[in-house]
Amino acid sequence: MSILNLGIVAHVDAGKTSLTERLLFDAGVIDRLGSVDAGSTQTDTLELERRRGITIKTAVATFGIGALTVNLIDTPGHPDFIAEVERALRVLDGAVLVISAVEGVQAQTRVLLRTLDRLRVPTLLFVNKTDRTGADPDRAIAPITGAVPMWRDRGEALAEHDDKALAAYLAGEPAPDGVLGRLTAQARIRPAYRGSAITGAGIAELTAGIAAHLPRAAGDPGGPLRGTVFKIDRDHAAYVRMFSGTVRVRDRINDEKVTAIDDGRRGHVRAGEIGRLHGVRGLRIGDTIGARHETTAAVFAPPTMETTVEPVRREQRHELHAALTRLGEQDPLINLRLDAESRQLSVSLYGEVQKEVIESTLAEEYGIAVAFGETVTIHRERPAGTGRAGAVIGRDGNPHQATLELLVEPGEGLEVALAVPVEHIPMYVYKTVAGFQDAVTRYVRDAFTRGGPHGWDVGDARVTVTRCGYVSPNSTAGDFKRLVPELIARALREAGTVVCEPMNRFAIEGPADALAATLGALPRFAAIPDPPAVEGRRFTVGGLVPAARTTALERALPGLTHGEGVLEATFDGYRPVPAPAAPR
Structure with missing residues (x-):
């Protein structure tokens, strides 16, 4: 059986969910077409999605094209929910x-084009809404490198990317069979189709292109177990894409038993397939199933905003914490934070729409009315130097049955290394050295999210375990889990931290006669421009701007550029700033 795991991605309101609906209808999966406006689509299952007419959560549906099984993944288009897209990609x-x-x-x-390029995802283009007034498919794909319009002769386009196709083109012959699919699979070109998801025009051609030109899922069902969790349902079921091996009902994952797959409809999920696992409630989005493997670094910016949240009825504080914890399992980038001193709850955000969605979800699904505080920019702390902290069983008031010493120093991302003999690791608890290292990494990550000396999450640090010890059989995983945050806090105080703010790299394009006004305005937004370029009647200028000021710059741009300016911004990292305290 051939399988294709296919994502549908787009800017909000381009017609992505309508296209998903049309593909399912034409394949006979649904017996009538739903409408985004009417809130009756197959994949927008949340009441909030139906009411707002936007996709909030990634949805998975399956249909067939002949002998090909397509797992169709419909992703959100609104930038506030970009994390959902990242997991799907x-x-x-x-x-x-x-x-x-x-x-x-x-x-x-x-943003999506750059990401698809970076990840080298084979991609087809569908120019939708050709039935609308002002539609121009040729203009729509003109800015896209590698776009090959399938409604025109494509010999010249293929010749630009393949020697055999070039020889055929020069000889006046059609391109050799298979060239289009091979170049598409290599992510060197993007076949473009046109039509309307509403009327069905062009859908048959797109469907044929999906079957003909996109690569099938690969992987050995009998190989070592390797999969990735990319979605957690409200009932704690975990969506997993298997890259190798097979997971079966009653298999154990992280000491939890798989009790059912796809609501009991399947007995296994094999390499290349997507399955919904029940019973493994400890799994989180991004977790690896089976053998550890390299993971792709984050492809979109982390959330850069944060707000406090309080229940309107104070007696619901405990319920609110539990509800937000559940929402955090479904979306880890919500990043629930509880201030140790004030007991104030905070959540991270991509934007105000996401805040409204959280508010509605808490009210409708959990019966909790909430009030949000002011939205502020999330800063991050990095170790400024080196700090060391340790504790020994039975000494200096250490209440835990664990000996541990941690060295914290500056790094890139989060790295946890071991510098201890294997015999000092409680293998009867963690089974393998890798299991111990993975567990300590989780403990450290959790400790860093509790905040550094200034109250912000800590990142870009290398943590080395320089001492370890235990007393068998008394020492447990809980002893190490509770000890790590205490040692991390002490080591960070010794190392000191630098507070950093998120920065975006921007690119502005506009009419040449607006360049002076644009450059003159950039300092108001704390932007640091690169030298501009002028070509014909257009200018481009790039540079860095604080993430907190990007929206204001975008709002000001039309007035600076006669309404013709376009701004693109992508996350670029963090820059040290004077240390603002985290909101309490």
Whole structure:
């Protein structure tokens, strides 16, 4: 059986969910077409999605194209829910990028194009809404490198990317069979189709292109177990894409038993397949099943905003914490934070729409009315130097049955290393050295999210376990789990930390006569521009701008550029700033 795990991605309102609905309808999976406006689509199952007419959570549906089974993953288009898109991109064999034939390439379209390029995801383009007034498919794909319009002769386009296709083109012959699919699978070109998800025009051609040109899922069902969790349901079921091996009902994952797969409809999920696992409630988004393997670094910016949240009825504080914990399991980037001193709850955000969604979800699903505080920019702390802290069983008031010493120093991302003999590790608890290292990494990550000396999450640190000890059989995983945050806090105080703010790299394009006004305004937004370039009647200028000021710059741009300016911004990292205290 051939399998294709296919993602549908787009800028919000380009018609992504409508296309998903049309593909399912034409394949006979649903017996009538739903409507985004009417809130009756198959994949927007949340009441909030139906009411707002936007996709909030990634949805998975399956349909067939002949002998090909397609697992269709519909992702959100709104930038506030970009984390959902990131998780989906990690498990795809191919993608369809939907573009409006009227609006053309929009801001989120550019972000997605760059990401698909970086991850080398084979992609087809579907220029949607050709039935609308002002539709122009040729204009819509003109800015996209490698776009090959399938409604025109494509010999010249293929010749630019393949020697055999070039020879055929020069000889006046059609391109050799298989060239289009091979170049698409290599992510060197993007076949473009046009039509309307609403009327069904062009869908048959797109469907044929999906089957003909996108690569099938690979992997050995009998190989070592390797999979990735990319979605957690409200009932704690885990969606996993298997890359190798087979997971069966009653198999154990992290000491938990798989009790059912796909609500009991299947007995296993094999390499290349997507399955919904029940019973493994400890799994989290991004977790690896089976053998550890390299993971792709984050492809989108982390959330850069944070707000406090309080229940309107104070007696619901405990319920609120539990509800937000559940929501955090479904979306780890919500990043629930509880201040140790004030007991104030905070959540991280991509934008105000996400805040409204959290508020509605808490009210409708959990019966908790909440009030949010002011939205502030999330800063991050990095170790400024080196700090060391340790504790020995039975000494200096250590209440834990664990001996541990941690060295914390500056690094990139989070790295946890072991510098202790194997015989000092409680193997009867963690089974393997890798299991111990993975567990300590989780403990350290949790400790860093509790905040450094200034109250912000800690990142870009290397932590080395320089001493370890235990007393068998008394020492447990809980002893090490409770000891790590205490040692991390002490080591960070010794090392000191630098507070950093998130920065975006921006690119502005506009009319040449607006360059002076644009450059003159950039300092108001604390932006640091690179030298600008002028070509013909257009200018481009790039640079860095604090993430907190990016939205204000975007709002000011139309007035600076006669309404013709376009801004793109991507997360670039963190820059040290004077240390603001975290909100309490």
